[in-house]
Amino acid sequence: MNSYAFETVDVFTERRFAGNPLAVFHDATGLSAPDMQSLAAELNLSETTFVLPPENPAHSARVRIFHRTAEMPFAGHPMVGTGYVLARKGLDRNSVLLFEVPAGVVRVEIERSASGEVLGAFISAPQPLSLGETFTIETISACAGLPAEGVLVTHHQPILASMGTAYVIAEVTDEALRRATPNISEFRRESDARPGLSGRLSLFLYVHEAPFKLRARMFAPLAGTYEDPATGSASVCLGGLLLSLSGKSRRSFVINQGVEMGRPSSLNVITAREHDGIRATVGGRCVPVLRGTAEV
Numbered sequence: 001m002n003s004y005a006f007e008t009v010d011v012f013t014e015r016r017f018a019g020n021p022l023a024v025f026h027d028a029t030g031l032s033a034p035d036m037q038s039l040a041a042e043l044n045l046s047e048t049t050f051v052l053p054p055e056n057p058a059h060s061a062r063v064r065i066f067h068r069t070a071e072m073p074f075a076g077h078p079m080v081g082t083g084y085v086l087a088r089k090g091l092d093r094n095s096v097l098l099f100e101v102p103a104g105v106v107r108v109e110i111e112r113s114a115s116g117e118v119l120g121a122f123i124s125a126p127q128p129l130s131l132g133e134t135f136t137i138e139t140i141s142a143c144a145g146l147p148a149e150g151v152l153v154t155h156h157q158p159i160l161a162s163m164g165t166a167y168v169i170a171e172v173t174d175e176a177l178r179r180a181t182p183n184i185s186e187f188r189r190e191s192d193a194r195p196g197l198s199g200r201l202s203l204f205l206y207v208h209e210a211p212f213k214l215r216a217r218m219f220a221p222l223a224g225t226y227e228d229p230a231t232g233s234a235s236v237c238l239g240g241l242l243l244s245l246s247g248k249s250r251r252s253f254v255i256n257q258g259v260e261m262g263r264p265s266s267l268n269v270i271t272a273r274e275h276d277g278i279r280a281t282v283g284g285r286c287v288p289v290l291r292g293t294a295e296v
Helices: 033-043 076-088 137-144 174-179 184-193 232-246
Strands: 003-011 020-025 047-052 061-066 096-101 104-112 118-124 130-134 159-162 166-172 203-210 213-220 225-228 250-257 265-274 277-295
Touching (some): 003 076, 020 033, 047 076, 137 166, 166 232, 174 203, 174 213, 203 232, 232 265
Antiparallel strands (some): 003 277, 104 118, 250 265
């Protein structure tokens, strides 16, 4: 057996035991995909990352992201947290890291204090915004255990959006957001009825708290994530969607998540219209928590 070091960090927060926890294996050379999946399931976090040598030497690393049951093409808090961990080891170049993930290349810009301490990171989603099929009010209310009047369609229908990983985004009332409870049977029924989802159905609910301040919750019970404290890959989709509806060229948002879970998180999203579509970045602070080794 071989020993593999890992550490955990809380992402999108400035205090321990808030935000979204992440485990990072900073040298996963020699681990197979089944090994990685088993370790991610054992750690039982929203995601675990495994850092490997890049395929392109101009990049910093190849990073594989696993949640409890499968590998992900892209995810926000794992990119932010992995960037934070590697920068603390001095592996960034002029405060920049480039990560190869299945969805593309993710640029990570490290945030430092005036004294040079690594505080967090901003990451660029690897793909421009793409919008897919819409969902009915009845579908959202059934999946989230809400009355139909709790789902709002004034600004947009519930819709599938992606910037590397797809989420169903729906606006709800403040009371509905607080009361939302995922109905796993309804999630499974809807997933089975839509083969294009490939068995993945992640629901991102949000409310407007102020013009540029949002509060959100994310449920992906079919993937083993009953609720997620902070979802960067969903937050960039939400920011991109709202920009697409505004007619503006650029908008910024603060998205608070994890409040109902007791793990408050703060995500800063910047969206802009570029030559190839709507692009977005998301960032925040990180806090180190644990270190350990796994024998595999």
